[in-house]
Amino acid sequence: MGDPLSPEIDDFVNVDRGFIAALEPGVIKTPDGRAVWDSDAYAFLSAECPDTANPSLWRQGRLCARQGLYEVTEGIYQVRGLDISNMTLAEGDRGVIVIDPLICVETAAAALGLYRAHRGDRPVTGVIYTHSHGDHFGGVAGVTDGDVPILAPVGFMEHAVSENVYAGTAMTRRAMYMYGATLPPGPAGQIGMGLGIAASTGTVSLFPPSVDITRTGQEETVDGVRMVFQLTPGTEAPAEMNFFFPQRRALCMAENASHTLHNILTLRGAVVRDARIWSRYLSEAISLFGAETDVVFASHHWPTWGNSTILRYLSEQRDVYAYLHDQTLRMLNQGHTGVEIAEMIQLPPVLEQAWHARGYYGSVSHNVKAIYQRYLGWFDGNPASFWQHPPVETAKRYVACFGGVEQVVAKAHDFVESGDMRFAVQLLQHAVFADPDDDAAKQLLAQVYERLGHSAGNGTWRNFYLTGAQELRTGITVTPVDLGTGMAAALSIEQIFDTVAIRVNAPAAWQETITIDWVLEDGPYRTTLRHGVLIHHPAGDSAQPDLTLRLTKTQLLGLLAGQGLNGISHEGDPDALKRLLSHLDSPDPNFAIVTP
Numbered sequence: 001m002g003d004p005l006s007p008e009i010d011d012f013v014n015v016d017r018g019f020i021a022a023l024e025p026g027v028i029k030t031p032d033g034r035a036v037w038d039s040d041a042y043a044f045l046s047a048e049c050p051d052t053a054n055p056s057l058w059r060q061g062r063l064c065a066r067q068g069l070y071e072v073t074e075g076i077y078q079v080r081g082l083d084i085s086n087m088t089l090a091e092g093d094r095g096v097i098v099i100d101p102l103i104c105v106e107t108a109a110a111a112l113g114l115y116r117a118h119r120g121d122r123p124v125t126g127v128i129y130t131h132s133h134g135d136h137f138g139g140v141a142g143v144t145d146g147d148v149p150i151l152a153p154v155g156f157m158e159h160a161v162s163e164n165v166y167a168g169t170a171m172t173r174r175a176m177y178m179y180g181a182t183l184p185p186g187p188a189g190q191i192g193m194g195l196g197i198a199a200s201t202g203t204v205s206l207f208p209p210s211v212d213i214t215r216t217g218q219e220e221t222v223d224g225v226r227m228v229f230q231l232t233p234g235t236e237a238p239a240e241m242n243f244f245f246p247q248r249r250a251l252c253m254a255e256n257a258s259h260t261l262h263n264i265l266t267l268r269g270a271v272v273r274d275a276r277i278w279s280r281y282l283s284e285a286i287s288l289f290g291a292e293t294d295v296v297f298a299s300h301h302w303p304t305w306g307n308s309t310i311l312r313y314l315s316e317q318r319d320v321y322a323y324l325h326d327q328t329l330r331m332l333n334q335g336h337t338g339v340e341i342a343e344m345i346q347l348p349p350v351l352e353q354a355w356h357a358r359g360y361y362g363s364v365s366h367n368v369k370a371i372y373q374r375y376l377g378w379f380d381g382n383p384a385s386f387w388q389h390p391p392v393e394t395a396k397r398y399v400a401c402f403g404g405v406e407q408v409v410a411k412a413h414d415f416v417e418s419g420d421m422r423f424a425v426q427l428l429q430h431a432v433f434a435d436p437d438d439d440a441a442k443q444l445l446a447q448v449y450e451r452l453g454h455s456a457g458n459g460t461w462r463n464f465y466l467t468g469a470q471e472l473r474t475g476i477t478v479t480p481v482d483l484g485t486g487m488a489a490a491l492s493i494e495q496i497f498d499t500v501a502i503r504v505n506a507p508a509a510w511q512e513t514i515t516i517d518w519v520l521e522d523g524p525y526r527t528t529l530r531h532g533v534l535i536h537h538p539a540g541d542s543a544q545p546d547l548t549l550r551l552t553k554t555q556l557l558g559l560l561a562g563q564g565l566n567g568i569s570h571e572g573d574p575d576a577l578k579r580l581l582s583h584l585d586s587p588d589p590n591f592a593i594v595t596p
């Protein structure tokens, strides 16, 4: 497999290969002047790695911080480093096809503008969403009005809205930690997240696809560009696809192969992914397209050129997911738990040394725990584990056993001195949860988190640690995040009622029975609140409702946002609606994490 150092040389050559121009300055703003993207803030990464960063992660940050327009191969271009994801542009007979229009309309429009400044004012003749994650479609309204073919893997719309809808508030709060969104970029602060430098914060949009890719081997030609598709459901996203450009001998791997070990379970929280299927689809991609591929690119990071290098790269990506899966299963069948396997597992030297398989975004440690979770769940099988006290109650008891917070902090100091930061965290976590007003415990825990963050080779671990340290020192930073109002219109009626049902504060509603019929454009629905549960289904019940409302989906969303019955025709008792709404709780976008 050659010199293990050669991949490093290739990465720094490949990341600059085909460079045409950067966006100058590297700042993208909304029309009213708010910056939604700032790559100039990461110029510090060109310096040598300081002692506040892990050298391997610093190297990755440096690679991710490159921005501009690049030629991938004749007729295929990428704008990289103007969002966490890449926009790829495939030139056709009349115009250009946009693959993955970034997170927000502002960065997408700027990326397309940079392309047009150097390749001419080509019209956008098609859009492709490689998968159902927001960093691959949210900017679509920045590149088209939606009147062109939009290709996506089957199931795209359902997953694009459903993956983040029910647990969305908690995921967003945890994502603030994962992306280090409140950390200042800098040598001691945010240096990227392994997958890219940062996530943009502009206006999110979504046009539904007009062409479903439903099977592997499906061919489509858009604006004279022929593409052969491979569906990869259940890999990095529930709806995802790779595709090949036979005329260009170029392969797009979506987000299934990038220059990091990816997440089997992203730390912001998600339904756990399937490492086995992921590896199988990488195998299939190699056998379908490997022999004819001269360049492989993805929707994050830089491309890889040269057939033998590509085959090695894709097979190592395949092997690392298969290895983690199979070895975790081997060891769990010997009785080891996820936490134990995460410490025991060792990658073979070839995979260990492959830069592209390193844990910058996913990690061997948290992926192994995720694989355990997928098969066996949160419980490790030991009865000591299934009925523990929750954190605050546990903390109080530990602290009492030690003889008080002061003693716990003193012991924690000893572990810090001896270099065991991990156990120092366990002790100090008990001290802070038992007595959140004890400043000595909080300050020491913040220091330990900072040291762990600065030494972490994984970008998301670093961001979690440093955000934890920051919140212990200065409290929770309230972030003015738009929780997907741009996406609300894309929810189905079922999903809208589901989101209402999960807001019912049940104990206060135990005694209530409220039945409402909602006559919408696509048919009537009935909701019944009873026993603290909101059940909903298409209407068909003959029992008399308390209230019947005739309204549009937009009016329904407005009504749930507290706009009242303005202009909505109704029969029955309007008080029924008031009572239902009074039982709805609001999610807390700024809940505490490192304090109780």
Ligand SMILES: [Zn+2]
Residues within 6 Å of the ligand: 085, 133, 135, 136, 255, 299, 300
């Ligand atoms: Zn992505």
